[in-house]
Amino acid sequence: MVRRVLGLIFVSLCVCQAPTQAQDFKLFDRDVQIHGFASQGFVHTNDNNWLTMYTSNVGSGEFTDFGANASTQVTDKFRIGAQLYDRNLGGLGKWHPSLDWAYATYKFAPWFGIRGGKVKTVIGLYNDTQDLDFLHTFALLPQSIYPTDLRDTTLAHEGGDIFGDIPVGKTFGSLSYTAYAGYRNDSQYGGYSYLVNSDGAQFKSFAGLQYGGDLRWTTPLKGLLVGTSRMNEDVTLNFLAPTDYSLHSKSEWTNQYYGQYTWKKLLVDAEYRRYWTDLGMQGMSLIQEDVRGWYVAGSYEIAKRVQVGSYFSHYWINYPVSGLLSSGTGHDYDKVVTVRFDPTRHTNIKVEGHFMDGYGLPSSYPNGFYYANNPQGLKPNTNALIVKGGFNF
């Protein structure tokens, strides 16, 4: 409760007295930049409580996050920085701050650099920026690809990256690559722990090795970017209760393909992701999940500081062993319309409508809907209204 009150006070103070630009200071004769952001949302749904909030009665304002970072360019090629992040989203986050990223980068040349520490993982267009609400037209990114309740599973790794940009001439555009390997460790306040703990079990950890890469091509066609990402995982889900046991992934990977086109004030995105997991205990295959999602989104700046946008997000989950799930489960199709208004360069307000058909598979691999806060059962359709405001400096 104390954390919650302190958090709300912090966000309110920040919103009321938001500095207009970064706060800089000198440390050992180097410029250190301080930046931060915060957002506060309200969500109302007609049926079904959503994203672990109790949204279906009057709505919920338990939709707050904030973060702050400090970074400095030590030399022309060497850079260090760190960011703290905290959120309270219904039963997730619960005002427990986390180290979002903290790493050092050494760039030998534009075409080759290394970074090490806790690093945001590059997958698709928005994995590494999914928490940064102010960068996006939408209050919620398409949940078929970027499920905010399960963000920990792909968000960051403790390890290292190699990266670079390779120009291939005006005729061919340029290529950007990232390859990474590291250790993932889910928060105790994420969607999996919420699911496990509300099922009567006790979550201990969900962690392990992640490695993969991303390759994106800025094509010679002005404004067109295409790319692909791959992630392999070797992770273990540990429980403390009812007994101390664990599930280990025999095979777990994510493939993602994406494209983005910008033309004047129009932005069009499309992404496809397939996630496969085969979690087993003592050599026995217990859970196989095949999750596929895609979306097509468009946004347009209709006036200075006013954007409108829309997307269709398609989510589908299957148990390959048992075949297709029964009708009404296993999918979530979300049609979204939004308006974003930026009163100043550093503040924004969004109003967004979601029209959802389906609720995924809450018993095994959640996608925003949980039986724990829908004890009366889930209805097939959910409409949601989101109003969200935020600032950054």
Place this chain on the structure above:
Amino acid sequence: MKNTTKHLKALIVVAGLVTSLSALAADVKIIANPSVRTDAISAEELKSVFLEERSSLSDGSRVEPVLSRSGSAHDAFVKEYLGKTDASLQTYYRILVFTGKGSMPKAEASDGDVVAYVARTRGAIGYVGVGTSTEGVKTLSVISADNLGSRRLITRVEPVYPPELYKNHIGGVVRLKVTIASNGSIESAELLGGNPVLGESAMAAVKTWVYSAGSSKTKAEITIPFDPNR
């Protein structure tokens, strides 16, 4: 004598009109701290500096980009040289800042402040409107070419500022399209935009420039600033 004066005045009026109709790029001049060794920068290099993809030029000079917060020079530069809108550029920088991959570049309130910052900051590179006084900084030519590759400018002769235009404080940026022969000499030069009188002078100078030799001809676009305040 009277006729000559009339003729010159008419020329100045026409030149002014043509200047006002020139392309967006001609509304901006690129400035740098005198510590920056080069007098010319390629459009690709300029873009990668402002997008923080590189922090030094190909000649080894360390550079730091400086932006203007708003204004017509800012809008023209962002559109013409970076291929973005102001909103998308801000989003780009914020992605760098909030994922730890870069810093928010220095942004000054006015063209005068940009000049002052560039003048006092080693390695600083910025942009201002063509009419802005650029005392204490150097103005860079911008070269844009599809296949300039590793070809470097070896001999550069500064254009002569036509005295009548200088006296009347008429300046601007002219854009030329040049063909560089394989032996490095300038084969042809054509005026694309800007004041035609300044363009004549720029073409005369550019035709004496020499690039390093290449395997084939190279077509390039060059912008050359004329600053009456210097």
